[in-house]
Amino acid sequence: MQTSGKDKLTGAEIVERLADILEPWLAEPDAIAVLxxxxxxxxxxxxxxxxxxxxxxxxxxxxGISINDKELDSNTFSALGNFARLIQEKMHETD
Amino acid sequence: xxxxxxxxxxxxxxPQRPAVKNAHMQLSxxxxxxxxxxxxxxxxxxxxxxxxxxxxxxGNSAEYLVGFFAVSAAGGAxxxxxxxxxxxxxxxxxxxxxxxxxxTSEKYARRLQGRLPQPCNVTVISVxxxxxxxxxxxIGGLAYRAAxxxxxxxxxxxxTSGTTGQPKxxxxxxxxxxxxxxxxxxxxxxxxxxxxxxxxxxxxxxCICAQVLTHISLGDTFITHEGPFFIKDFFDAVQSHGVxxxxxxxxMAILLARYPCPGQFNLNSLRYVTLSGAKTPASTYKxxxxxxxxxxxxxxxxxxxxxxxxxxxxxxxxxxxxxxxGKPMPGVSVRIVDEHNRDLPANSxxxxxxxxxxxxxxxxxxxxxxxxxxxxxxLKTGDIGKLDEQGNLFIIGRTKDLIVTGGENISPVExxxxxxxxxxxxxxxxxxxxxxxxQEVPCAFVVKNERCVKCSTADxxxxxxxxxxxxxxxxxVVFLNKLPRLGSxxxxxxxxxxxxxxxxxxxxxxxx
Numbered sequence: 320m321q322t323s324g325k326d327k328l329t330g331a332e333i334v335e336r337l338a339d340i341l342e343p344w345l346a347e348p349d350a351i352a353v354l355x356x357x358x359x360x361x362x363x364x365x366x367x368x369x370x371x372x373x374x375x376x377x378x379x380x381x382x383g384i385s386i387n388d389k390e391l392d393s394n395t396f397s398a399l400g401n402f403a404r405l406i407q408e409k410m411h412e413t414d
Numbered sequence: 415x416x417x418x419x420x421x422x423x424x425x426x427x428x429p430q431r432p433a434v435k436n437a438h439m440q441l442s443x444x445x446x447x448x449x450x451x452x453x454x455x456x457x458x459x460x461x462x463x464x465x466x467x468x469x470x471x472x473g474n475s476a477e478y479l480v481g482f483f484a485v486s487a488a489g490g491a492x493x494x495x496x497x498x499x500x501x502x503x504x505x506x507x508x509x510x511x512x513x514x515x516x517x518t519s520e521k522y523a524r525r526l527q528g529r530l531p532q533p534c535n536v537t538v539i540s541v542x543x544x545x546x547x548x549x550x551x552x553i554g555g556l557a558y559r560a561a562x563x564x565x566x567x568x569x570x571x572x573x574t575s576g577t578t579g580q581p582k583x584x585x586x587x588x589x590x591x592x593x594x595x596x597x598x599x600x601x602x603x604x605x606x607x608x609x610x611x612x613x614x615x616x617x618x619x620x621c622i623c624a625q626v627l628t629h630i631s632l633g634d635t636f637i638t639h640e641g642p643f644f645i646k647d648f649f650d651a652v653q654s655h656g657v658x659x660x661x662x663x664x665x666m667a668i669l670l671a672r673y674p675c676p677g678q679f680n681l682n683s684l685r686y687v688t689l690s691g692a693k694t695p696a697s698t699y700k701x702x703x704x705x706x707x708x709x710x711x712x713x714x715x716x717x718x719x720x721x722x723x724x725x726x727x728x729x730x731x732x733x734x735x736x737x738x739x740g741k742p743m744p745g746v747s748v749r750i751v752d753e754h755n756r757d758l759p760a761n762s763x764x765x766x767x768x769x770x771x772x773x774x775x776x777x778x779x780x781x782x783x784x785x786x787x788x789x790x791x792x793l794k795t796g797d798i799g800k801l802d803e804q805g806n807l808f809i810i811g812r813t814k815d816l817i818v819t820g821g822e823n824i825s826p827v828e829x830x831x832x833x834x835x836x837x838x839x840x841x842x843x844x845x846x847x848x849x850x851x852x853q854e855v856p857c858a859f860v861v862k863n864e865r866c867v868k869c870s871t872a873d874x875x876x877x878x879x880x881x882x883x884x885x886x887x888x889x890x891v892v893f894l895n896k897l898p899r900l901g902s903x904x905x906x907x908x909x910x911x912x913x914x915x916x917x918x919x920x921x922x923x924x925x926x
Contacts, residue, residue: 339582368820
């Protein structure tokens with residue numbers, strides 16, 4: 320479901336929605352139960368380039384935003400909270 | 415001479431020079447060698463000797479370098495595997511290669527523990543550098559599997575994709591690898607003192623030859639990058655470590671070419687970027703040379719069966735057509751032949767055959783396939799190409815039904831076999847769909863069982879994800895009533911490719 324820019328989601332709510340996008344790409348399906356804002360998408364969840372691409376695409380669709388290449392680096396995915404904050408910023412830009 | 419000798423010589427010459435740096439630590443050549451010897455001693459204690467196959471599942475890391483050279487020091491054969499493989503894939507390769515030891519991270523060791531099928535009983539050794547750069551070695555899952563006899567001189571066993579879908583393992587000796595690396599190093603004109611950014615997969619033959627063996631033998635410093643590739647991370651590394659050399663596969667080159675504002679970073683130290691894994695589009699090459707005029711972008715061509723490098727668009731005083739992969743390296747002979755194995759004149763397209771001291775020993779336990787691939791000393795590459803009058807080599811296509819995605823070769827049959835295991839699927843075919851960034855992505859055409867109408871795309875993708883590495887999971891699934899076939903049985907892959915290409919892009923944008 321797309322979210323309109325007017326909805327103000329908290330970081331925790333974004334993480335919750337990201338869980339659905341992440342689920343198919345997890346090496347360990349059980350990891351979905353212990354996602355927190357500190358979870359590292361690369362070292363904890365084992366996402367590779369292909370999986371990261373799919374997660375970014377999924378987030379763009381889910382939250383109705385567009386993320387540029389230059390806004391992404393390892394740090395963006397070193398904590399789920401960082402990625403959630405980037406999504407939040409992008410949602411505010413589209414308000 | 416063995417691969418370990420390359421490290422021994424460098425550690426003797428420049429013991430204090432940094433061998434590897436990453437976000438967490440730095441290791442000198444003498445420390446790296448000491449850790450390699452410590453791990454080699456542990457390997458010998460679990461009966462590693464000539465003929466023992468040791469799987470390395472370590473990603474791009476300092477630990478990978480330790481594991482790689484420790485296996486050589488202990489006399490075993492290195493089987494480098496991707497840390498992105500699923501347990502199914504890992505088990506298949508361990509079984510196929512008769513590996514008796516696995517060296518991996520602590521985390522991956524926990525993942526493997528008790529979850530590999532019975533025939534895969536192996537000794538699992540975990541390695542990890544702690545926060546004080548001390549190497550921690552753990553041994554668990556002790557299960558002695560007798561080393562298989564023969565192949566005592568094999569140094570490296572490289573998994574590669576075949577058209578049959580069954581894993582193929584290329585066997586290479588120390589001599590084959592070192593002779594190929596030595597010529598590559600000579601043609602490239604490397605002289606040491608380079609800082610090497612290592613972001614292509616270290617388990618690939620491209621990285622093993624063009625980076626690991628080449629730059630360890632020169633005593634250079636590795637900046638290892640683990641995880642997905644981002645241009646911004648690369649630029650940060652160039653800026654903070656003074657990176658001078660790197661190796662890219664095409665999707666990385668495409669990202670570099672279209673990065674919007676590279677002027678924000680100081681990239682002056684970067685001199686060479688080698689390009690391989692698949693053909694970098696000429697338009698991307700042009701963009702790169704216009705945007706980064708101080709960097710030499712060097713097209714190269716290689717494959718596991720050739721002991722890695724075949725041709726290079728170097729040395730730098732010579733100009734090469736931008737869509738060529740340069741000239742065959744000294745010692746490598748190339749022929750272009752028609753379907754009857756007759757030599758073709760310059761500028762004619764045909765299959766590329768080659769002969770060189772680096773050519774593989776053969777495929778592990780597949781003598782018939784080895785015989786089909788190497789005929790009278792000439793290796794059939796399966797690639798279609800041409801040589802111009804100047805002897806420049808051009809890669810045009812391939813004879814095999816392989817899908818090349820982001821520098822990785824995938825067998826469509828492997829994905830089809832996985833799809834056919836799904837209870838709701840009666841027939842399946844997978845083809846490469848053209849993609850701006852990844853060259854191709856796998857696209858699946860499936861025919862459902864009449865009784866299983868409820869099977870959805872999501873069900874199929876979930877099923878594949880558990881069994882296949884993520885780059886092999888189809889990006890699109892198309893349901894058909896029946897597959898188009900040529901004559902009675904052969905799938906009409908050209909028709910499916912056209913259908914896939916006409917469907918529009920599977921994803922809305924492209925990123926690493």
